[in-house]
Amino acid sequence: EGPLGDWLGPEQGRNDNTLLWEAYFLLDLDIVRKAALVLDKNTDAQEFAALHAQRQQFFNATYVDKQTKRTVHSGFRQDANTNPQPGDLVDTQASYVLPLALGGYAPENQAPAVANLLATITRENKLDNGGTAPSYSLMT
Numbered sequence: 589e590g591p592l593g594d595w596l597g598p599e600q601g602r603n604d605n606t607l608l609w610e611a612y613f614l615l616d617l618d619i620v621r622k623a624a625l626v627l628d629k630n631t632d633a634q635e636f637a638a639l640h641a642q643r644q645q646f647f648n649a650t651y652v653d654k655q656t657k658r659t660v661h662s663g664f665r666q667d668a669n670t671n672p673q674p675g676d677l678v679d680t681q682a683s684y685v686l687p688l689a690l691g692g693y694a695p696e697n698q699a700p701a702v703a704n705l706l707a708t709i710t711r712e713n714k715l716d717n718g719g720t721a722p723s724y725s726l727m728t
Contacts, residue, residue: 599680599681599682599713599714599715599716600682600716601670601716602678602679602680602716603678603680603682603683604651604659604661604662604664604666604672604678604683605664605666606662606664606666607647607650607651607659607661607662607678607683607686607687608682608683608686610643610646610647610650610651610692611647611686611687611690611691611692612686612690613643614640614643614644614647614687614690614691614692615690615691617636617639617640617643618636618640618691620632620636621633621636621637621640624636640691644691644692644693644694645694647687647692647693648692648693648694648697650662651678651683651687651692652693652697652701653675653677657697657700657701657704658677658678658679658704659677659678659679659680659683659684659687659704660674660675660676660677660678661673661674661675661676661677661678662674663675663676679704679708680708681705681708681709681713684701684702684704684705684708685705687701688701688702688705709723709724710723710724711723713725
């Protein structure tokens with residue numbers, strides 16, 4: 589229904605909420621996998637691990653540009669004022685930090701995601717209201 593990320597963030601309009609939701613889903617899958625192991629439900633743990641691997645592959649194929657490794661849009665239209673296309677650039681602090689923290693990136697995309705996050709921190713950023721934020725502004 590609503591965004592589950594930095595919904596008050598000054599650049600939320602550029603985020604793809606499905607990217608944020610998918611990152612949280614990956615964390616959820618890892619938590620239930622670990623719970624299944626604690627409960628000695630090894631078959632369940634294997635199923636959750638397999639689903640996690642499948643969804644992580646989906647995440648990287650959908651939200652990571654193959655050439656630049658920057659985050660891109662799935663094309664999900666989250667409100668009537670936007671019409672994003674698959675592959676449109678997202679490239680926000682939240683679009684890197686949440687998947688990094690929650691297990692979204694495949695190993696080969698982790699270092700580029702860190703570099704891209706650093707780039708979003710050290711550059712000026714365009715705000716949803718049209719203004720600009722100086723380098724090192726916290727945008728999430």
